[in-house]
Amino acid sequence: METRYGFIHEKIDIKILILFLLSRLPDAVDPNRLTEMTTQCDDGISYFDYTDCVSELEHTGHIQNIAKGYIITEKGKQISEITDSGLPYSVRVKAEKLASKASEELRRDSMIHTSHTVKTRGGNMVKLSMSDGVSEIIKLELLSANEAQSVKIEDNFRRNAEAVYLKLIQMLTDGEIN
Numbered sequence: 001m002e003t004r005y006g007f008i009h010e011k012i013d014i015k016i017l018i019l020f021l022l023s024r025l026p027d028a029v030d031p032n033r034l035t036e037m038t039t040q041c042d043d044g045i046s047y048f049d050y051t052d053c054v055s056e057l058e059h060t061g062h063i064q065n066i067a068k069g070y071i072i073t074e075k076g077k078q079i080s081e082i083t084d085s086g087l088p089y090s091v092r093v094k095a096e097k098l099a100s101k102a103s104e105e106l107r108r109d110s111m112i113h114t115s116h117t118v119k120t121r122g123g124n125m126v127k128l129s130m131s132d133g134v135s136e137i138i139k140l141e142l143l144s145a146n147e148a149q150s151v152k153i154e155d156n157f158r159r160n161a162e163a164v165y166l167k168l169i170q171m172l173t174d175g176e177i178n
Contacts, residue, residue: 006042006043006044007042007044007091008088009044011053011056013086013087014049014050015056016080016086017087017091018034018038018050018053018054018057019057019076019077019080019083020087020092021037021038021098022034022071022076023072023081023084025072025099025103025106027110028067028069028070028071029069029106030068031054033069035047035050041098054070060075061073061075061076062079063076109158111133112129112130112158113128113129113130114126114128114129114157116147116150123143123145124143124145124146124150125141125144126141126142126144126150126153127139127140127141128140128141128153128154128157128161137165138161138164138165
């Protein structure tokens with residue numbers, strides 16, 4: 001039997017931690033990201049116990065796996081509010097930090113949109129946009145040579161949208177940004 005260090009060893013504590021994390025996120029989280037966040041919170045969590053807990057939480061209706069990832073349900077939120085204080089303090093602090101970072105990344109991702117379509121006469125039309133949470137602040141449509149180039153443009157825009165916007169503004173205003 002392996003010796004595990006950390007504060008969390010029981011499945012109920014892992015479930016409370018998963019609900020704690022999900023209740024602090026503004027949107028669905030990728031399954032791999034949730035795994036990473038949960039296992040980083042405490043050294044006592046094994047991957048196999050974690051996957052069992054996620055499966056059980058999904059089966060009981062506390063969380064839901066949608067196309068974009070896992071979200072907490074109303075039932076899960078109610079349980080989380082009651083049980084959050086049962087987590088060890090150090091685990092809660094670490095979970096809050098991880099959830100805060102993930103929350104910012106999810107918010108940013110929700111404001112950046114990319115897609116591409118194949119043109120009938122060759123090439124792809126790549127659509128890129130970014131909003132500030134209220135309205136679109138930039139929207140670009142570019143012709144790309146092929147699928148690979150389209151995907152690369154989309155990926156680079158996702159990673160650097162703010163820098164692309166600022167560079168474009170600088171170029172169009174001869175460097176005068178007020």
